[in-house]
Each structure stands twice: as C-alpha cells, then as structure tokens.
Amino acid sequence: xxxxxxxxxxxxxxxxxxxxxxxxxxxxxxxxxxxxxxxxxxxxxxxxxxxxxxxxxxxxxxxxxxxxxxxxxxxxxxxxxxxxxxxxxxxxxxxxxxxxxxxxxxxxxxxxxxx
Amino acid sequence: xxxxxxxxxxxxxxxxxxxxxxxxxxxxxxxxxxxxxxxxxxxxxxxxxxxxxxxxxxxxxxxxxxxxxxxxxxxxxxxxxxxxxxxxxxxxxxxxxxxxxxxxxxxxxxxxx
Numbered sequence: 522x523x524x525x526x527x528x529x530x531x532x533x534x535x536x537x538x539x540x541x542x543x544x545x546x547x548x549x550x551x552x553x554x555x556x557x558x559x560x561x562x563x564x565x566x567x568x569x570x571x572x573x574x575x576x577x578x579x580x581x582x583x584x585x586x587x588x589x590x591x592x593x594x595x596x597x598x599x600x601x602x603x604x605x606x607x608x609x610x611x612x613x614x615x616x617x618x619x620x621x622x623x624x625x626x627x628x629x630x631x632x633x634x635x636x
Numbered sequence: 637x638x639x640x641x642x643x644x645x646x647x648x649x650x651x652x653x654x655x656x657x658x659x660x661x662x663x664x665x666x667x668x669x670x671x672x673x674x675x676x677x678x679x680x681x682x683x684x685x686x687x688x689x690x691x692x693x694x695x696x697x698x699x700x701x702x703x704x705x706x707x708x709x710x711x712x713x714x715x716x717x718x719x720x721x722x723x724x725x726x727x728x729x730x731x732x733x734x735x736x737x738x739x740x741x742x743x744x745x746x747x748x749x
Contacts, residue, residue, distance in 0.1 A: 552735060563742055564672075564680060564725060569735035576735050612679060621735060622668045627679040 523547040525628035527613050533634045534603055542598045542631045544613030551618035553596045555588065556627070557581070557609040564612065570596065603635045638663045638730040642740025649716050650748050657743045659726035660708040666728045669702060669709045670737070674723045683724075684711070716747045 526545040534540050546553050555567040569576040570588055585601045596615075600607055610632050616625040639662040649655050661669075667688040672680035686693045686700045686709065693700050699712040713720055723744050727737040 554735070556737075564727075564737075564739040566730070566736040566738065571735070577730075579736070622670075622685070622729075625670070625682065625737075627672075627681070629679045 523626070525613055525615055525626050527611075527628035527631050529631060530629065531632045531634070533636060536605060536635055537602050540600050540603055540633065542600075542611050542613075542633070544596045544598070544615075544628055545594050546596055546613065546615030547624065547626060548594075549617065550615035550624065550626075552576075552616045552621050553588075553590070554614040554616075555598045556612045556614060558612065558630075559609045567598070567611075600633075603633075605635050608633060608635045638666060638728050638734075638738040640726060640728050640738050640740045642726050642743060644743060645741065646744045646746070648746045648748060651716060651718060653716055655711075655713045655716055655720070655745055655747075657711045657724055657726070657745070658708060659710070659728075659740050660706075661728040661738075662707065663728070663731050664704075664707060665732035667732070668729055669700070670727050671698075671700060671711045672725045672727065672739075674725060674742075676722075680725060713745075716745075718747050718749050721745055721747045 528543045553570040558564045567582045568578040587599045610630045612630045613628040617623045642659045670685035673683045674680045697714045702709040723742045725742045726740040730736045730738045
C-alpha cells in the first residue's frame with residue numbers, strides 16, 4: 522500500500538532556530554497538507570497546497586511558517602524561528618486530484634521538540 | 637468555519653461488546669465524514685468514511701451512520717477486541733470547497749479483555 526513518508530521522525534531544536542520538516546507524498550497525489558497535533562490534543566490543520574501554491578491556511582499558519590515543493594517528490598514545512606509552543610507532532614498528508622477526499626493519507630509524522 | 641464536537645472523550649467496553657462514538661458538525665454544506673484510528677505515537681489511519689449522499693456504510697465490524705438533518709454522524713464498532721483500543725477521531729471538511737479537515741477532540745476507547 523502506498524505511503525506518505527516523513528523525515529525526520531524526531532527532531533529536537535533550540536528555541537529560535539529554523540527547522541525544515543520533509544515529506545514525500547504518494548506519487549500520483551496532487552493535493553498536499555500539513556497538520557499538527559500537540560500531545561494529547563486533536564489534530565489541527567495548518568495548510569493545504571495544490572498546483573504549486575497554498576490553497577488554504579489556518580490561523581496557526583502565520584508568517585513563521587512556509588511550505589515548498591522544491592522538486593517533483595518532496596513537500597516541506599519550514600518553521601523560521603521556533604517557539605516552545607511549536608512542540609508537537611507534525612503530520613503531512615496527501616490526496617488524489619480527481620477527488621480530493623480519495624486516498625487522503627497521513628504520514629507517520631515528525632515529532633518536533635523545541636527546547 | 638466548521639465546528640466538530642465528539643463524545644464521549646473516553647469509553648471503556650468489555651471485549652465482545654459494542655462501542656458507539658458520536659460526532660456533530662455545524663456546516664450543513666459538509667459532504668464528507670471520515671473516521672480515523674490513532675494508536676499511541678502513530679499516524680491517524682482512516683478506518684471508514686461516508687459521503688453525504690449515503691446514510692450508512694459498513695465494513696466488517698465497523699459501521700458509520702449519518703443524519704444530515706440533525707448534522708451528526710456516529711461510529712459503531714461491534715464485537716470489540718483488545719486491538720480496537722486506540723483514540724478515534726471524527727472529522728469533517730471545513731466548509732464547501734474546503735481542502736481542510738476539522739477534527740473532533742477524540743475518543744479514547746479501551747477494550748477490556
């Protein structure tokens with residue numbers, strides 16, 4: 522079964538540092554998403570990306586966040602200056618183009634710890 | 637935007653019993669309702685979903701029902717097994733044409749052997 526792959530699985534960073542979280546969506550998917558989940562809480566939407574541009578973003582996705590599809594396979598989330606409250610599990614997801622809800626699949630996540 | 641309420645927050649059942657988890661949503665234009673299972677430290681995994689043109693959908697021991705008039709949908713697990721123990725999340729699109737899912741707060745299901 523196709524998978525969404527995320528690296529690294531765990532990242533520890535100092536407050537104020539920049540981090541880049543990487544995702545490889547399923548190969549024939551054209552919609553890409555980032556979500557986050559603070560420990561013990563619900564999954565929250567950050568941003569969706571289609572046709573090389575942001576489709577939607579939540580109020581969490583402020584100026585310190587950015588997304589990029591640098592090549593044909595990777596999809597990245599950059600946090601410019603990390604804060605303690607950015608500590609969370611970050612999930613990438615992707616879905617098909619013909620029906621954006623079809624095959625909506627989450628990656629295994631990156632646990633980000635800001636110290 | 638969409639508001640999704642999920643109940644109960646915790647649920648304990650004896651092995652072999654049924655479990656029911658309920659969600660309500662606020663946006664009447666929402667048309668897709670997935671349920672995710674999340675084991676500790678792992679990704680949310682889609683277990684079943686339903687579209688707004690269908691009232692019920694079954695997949696072996698799992699079923700989902702949708703009441704569009706009342707704006708609620710429910711997950712039913714029959715003949716529960718210890719491996720069903722996990723956190724279950726419902727979700728709904730954040731409005732017509734939205735690409736994002738709004739999740740409920742989750743239900744921690746414990747199946748007691």
